[in-house]
Amino acid sequence: MAPLETSPLRSPPDSGAADGFDIVATYRKFLDEDPDMTMPVAAIESLVVLLSQTEPTTASELMDTLAKAVTELKKGVKNSISLSAGCDMFQRFVLRNIQEYGDWEACRRHLVKNGGLFLERAKASRYKIAELGLPFIQDDDTILIHSHSRAVTELLLLAARRHIRFRVYITESRPTGEGLSSAKTLRDNGIPARVIVDGAVGWAIQKVDKVFIGAEGVAESGGIINRIGTYQIAVLAKDSNKPLYVVAESHKFVRLFPLSPFDLPNESPNASTFTTEAEDDEIQSSPLLDFTSDNLITALITDIGVLTSSGVSEELIKMWYD
Amino acid sequence: MPEASAKPAAVPLGTQTTKAQQQKGKDKNSAGAQETKAQRKAEKAARRAAKVSELGKSSHLPQEAIAQARAQSQAKQSRAASGTSNASSVGGGSSNSVVNATVSSAISSLTAQSTAIHGSDILDKRVGLFKHLEITRRSGTADAAKDIHPVILALTLQFASYTVIGSSARCRATLRAFQTVIKDYRTPVGTTLSRNLTNHLSRQIDFLITARPLSITMGNAIRWLKQEISVVSIDVSDDQARESLIEKIETYIRDKIEVADRVIVQSAVKHIGNGDVILAFSRSAVVEQVFLEANLRGIEFSVVVVDTRPFYEGKEMVRRLARAGLKCEYVLISGLSYVLNDITSVFLGAHAVLSNGQLYSRVGTALVAMSAKRKNIPVIVCCESIKFSNRVQLDSVTFNELGSPDELMNISIDSTPKPGPLKNWRDLPNLKLLNILYDLTPPEYIKKIVTEVGSLPPSSVPVIIREYNSA
16 A cells, blocks of 8 residues: 555646546546555545645535535446445535534645545555454355455455465356456465356355455445345355355445345446347446345444444444434 | 212122122022122112113113013112112012022123223223223213313314324324413412423323323323423523423424425435335325325326225325325235235335334234235335334234224224124124234334434334434
């Protein structure tokens, strides 16, 4: 992780005055520069840069600017659930702090400084989570993971460093194929792994001791939004009585409450239509996310502690409604 | 001597207290003992007969034995009243024993059939499992104490006749009534408003309870009001105190009911999409508003209203929705499984939500929720935070409300009563009717509870109670 300078501002990549500020470009640049950064963190970094550059005269003008930038960001980035989480959280954070300061300059300095703190904490959270999740991995465990999650990978790497001996099944995770990069990372660090196709989870689940899943977003009910295939794995794990742990940072808590696995903001509209002719990008237009409800999850390992599903809604309520 | 009393006549000490025992005793005892017993029996029978004839409307006396017993007890009554001595009783002793046997069987059936002034059954017609829920219900206000405000008298009758029905409606009506009570309240000499008004209100509330038990919303509102009264400062004049209390009640109604409803509607309406078929049970004011708002927004959907006897509250819901132009289907709960195949989601209202996430609502709700869950249909509950209760309850029996069993007898589908096959239920010795008003739905059947502080899973109800209702 790149060290933060004393001034918590990253120099924004070629952006001019505030009105020429391209938030989406800034956001992408941040993501590209730092592969370790998650989407919500990059979003918040870009918003902090925006803050440092704007000259609002009133608090509501600031909130307005912020809201516009957030809408633009959400529109410009596909698959933006965790991004929404980060943005909403930042807006909330700004609103809270604005009320405390009369003078805008002092307020802005405070916000920018605290924005930086927030980023620092967000980056450190993955390590905190790994420490908290360590007791859940024991010698001789067979673990199943899905797709690619940096939080889960971090946890497994820490366990390996602490000399816990375990092995990992990884799902290929079509259509993105992200499971393969997970496998590579784990194998490079000396962890024995095996990649299986998504359809083989039913075959493998009985051989597995526990399942670790990352999350794009954690919903208000304690359920999670994650890469497609997560829901299936959760149902199989529940049926075979294998514990399923979700590993996620607290800034992924999002104000959504889907009612079913497909009840997500629409990003794969084609997947609900039927045609009598084959389409070229049929596989590519498969849905990329699904929702796993909280009754299938054993516990959530987050940087604010190991929570049950109702603990998540409690945290969310405390965060958002006061 | 005829005595009109609400309770069964007090039996003097020393006599056997149950009818069966008396009957047995009758057969065993000597003539002498039989005579005194006969006299007491006669008086009792006379009292009952008198009471029964007073309440002619509620008793059914088609049987000959009854008529016969009546005639005989009246004869006895006149004999007792004329102060005939033991001698004449002895003279009539032998015939008495025959008469007594019939009289005592008549008495037992009379007792079984007679009802208390306030309309609830005594003794045999109560269902054992729910005996702890029996209350004597009020049907008139003639015996009200002098300090009960007329607006409370009116409200009590409205509650008793189910004119004002529904958790939020009752709460709102009670608070409005209290506003009037507070306006007309004058602190008696020697005490302060903050101390005395609470007692005054408590007496009004005790009277209200005689119509129907308090709803959870009313309980929460009253608790809040009493708290507000207790912190009224000594320095403030009575006029100002009253003004401010009335103002506070107005704000409370606005915030906790009206605005809360609007927020819930905004939130819940997001779950209605084009082409949806939504199931609603009975009548809930909030759910109705959600549908009307969705209709206003131009969403194309239709509603299936499931209704139950004896109140047929769903009819009013259908009437209002249809008037707004919504496509509605109406079905009784017996037809539930038939309509469930096409349902997209279920919207339910609540009387209360308990601290363990259980939903306490109109009887039949649990059935609807369970059937929906079986078919993987999401169940959404809309309720204001004022309906949250700290209570924990594991079944529908420990706390509930009983309605009058005679309401089940009426099979009319409109306002003119039409007695059905059960109209003589009181004559049938082993038949009891149970009219229960609420039931408990376990949290696993509910997907989401929409309140004005946000949408939450049922497991998070204690959080809301802790954070928001800590008044």
